[in-house]
Amino acid sequence: MEAVAALERDAELMLRVREGDETSFALLLERHRAPVVHFLYRMVQNQAVSEELAQEVFLRVYRSRATYEPTAKFTTWLFRIATHLALNWIRDGKKEKSQESLNEELLDGAERQVPDRQPTVEQELLYAVKLNEVRRAIETLPEKQRAAVMMHKYEELDYAQIAKALRCSESAVKSLLFRAYETLRSRLAHMA
Amino acid sequence: MRCMKQSQDGARILIEYCAGALDPMHAAEVERHLESCTDCRALVERQTELWEALDCWKAPQVSADFDARLYARIAREQAAPSWKKWARRIFEPAVPAPFWKPLASLAAAGAVLAIGLMIQTTPHPARTPQVHADQVDIEQVAKALDDLDILAPANSM
Numbered sequence A: 001m002e003a004v005a006a007l008e009r010d011a012e013l014m015l016r017v018r019e020g021d022e023t024s025f026a027l028l029l030e031r032h033r034a035p036v037v038h039f040l041y042r043m044v045q046n047q048a049v050s051e052e053l054a055q056e057v058f059l060r061v062y063r064s065r066a067t068y069e070p071t072a073k074f075t076t077w078l079f080r081i082a083t084h085l086a087l088n089w090i091r092d093g094k095k096e097k098s099q100e101s102l103n104e105e106l107l108d109g110a111e112r113q114v115p116d117r118q119p120t121v122e123q124e125l126l127y128a129v130k131l132n133e134v135r136r137a138i139e140t141l142p143e144k145q146r147a148a149v150m151m152h153k154y155e156e157l158d159y160a161q162i163a164k165a166l167r168c169s170e171s172a173v174k175s176l177l178f179r180a181y182e183t184l185r186s187r188l189a190h191m192a
Numbered sequence B: 001m002r003c004m005k006q007s008q009d010g011a012r013i014l015i016e017y018c019a020g021a022l023d024p025m026h027a028a029e030v031e032r033h034l035e036s037c038t039d040c041r042a043l044v045e046r047q048t049e050l051w052e053a054l055d056c057w058k059a060p061q062v063s064a065d066f067d068a069r070l071y072a073r074i075a076r077e078q079a080a081p082s083w084k085k086w087a088r089r090i091f092e093p094a095v096p097a098p099f100w101k102p103l104a105s106l107a108a109a110g111a112v113l114a115i116g117l118m119i120q121t122t123p124h125p126a127r128t129p130q131v132h133a134d135q136v137d138i139e140q141v142a143k144a145l146d147d148l149d150i151l152a153p154a155n156s157m
């Protein structure tokens, strides 16, 4: 019920954007900015690149406002654009160029994620190692499996939405996820 | 009950159970099976551990100037020369997919044909550098088509 209400709200906002209401675009941005950036961040593993790609997603949404028809879930559409841009970026081999900032980001990330208010150096390092292993394990998944896991685990999209974002069938999504989790379980088994 | 772990469908249900995505009735069914099956219990345990490991990866906060940068890009686009806006209109789905998709394919076919003719009619001395440029053009046509498809879903999904 809540999901239906959210769908209607997004569609309603987008229809207002179509009529030229800029405030509604700002509201849509507010609602979806973080999920889109976070999804892209986990796909490309670089904050600057993820924000650049997310801007492209919202730019494309804005550009297509005149032709928007509320026949699809707005979120699905967003993630379809985001997935397309992320996969293109990965396939273009741009990933290597952005690797230099990874170590720095990892340590920043560890600092951010230690729950204690003043983490010890040891705690921070432990988190950095754990985080690094998770990121590496995800990074080595085939790109479609990776995208499916990111949408399923972190963005909580359902099979139908993931299928549309990846342009495949729901049963293909189920099998992508099954294989991905199987791989991740074996790669990260030692962390437990 | 047959061991769930043995079939892909059963294992998928176990994964959904770990993600908390099953309705109470199905979750109870899974729990009944888990009581008597050590193999499935082990899988659930490992999947739960994986779920927790993945939870440790939080994404960073979005930069404070994200919106400002986006609006600046939008403003730049809107101030662009009219031919650019016209070009953009072509690459935006102005009509629902069933109408524009064949049109787009036709346009792409035309573009490829035109490129082909250009290669044919280009004088010899220019051929070597020209070949590279034409390859890029074909790639761009393919990419533009891909982009068109991506912009379509609001109408076609």
Ligand SMILES: [Zn+2]
Residues within 6 Å of the ligand: B002, B003, B004, B005, B033, B037, B038, B039, B040, B041
């Ligand atoms: Zn079993």
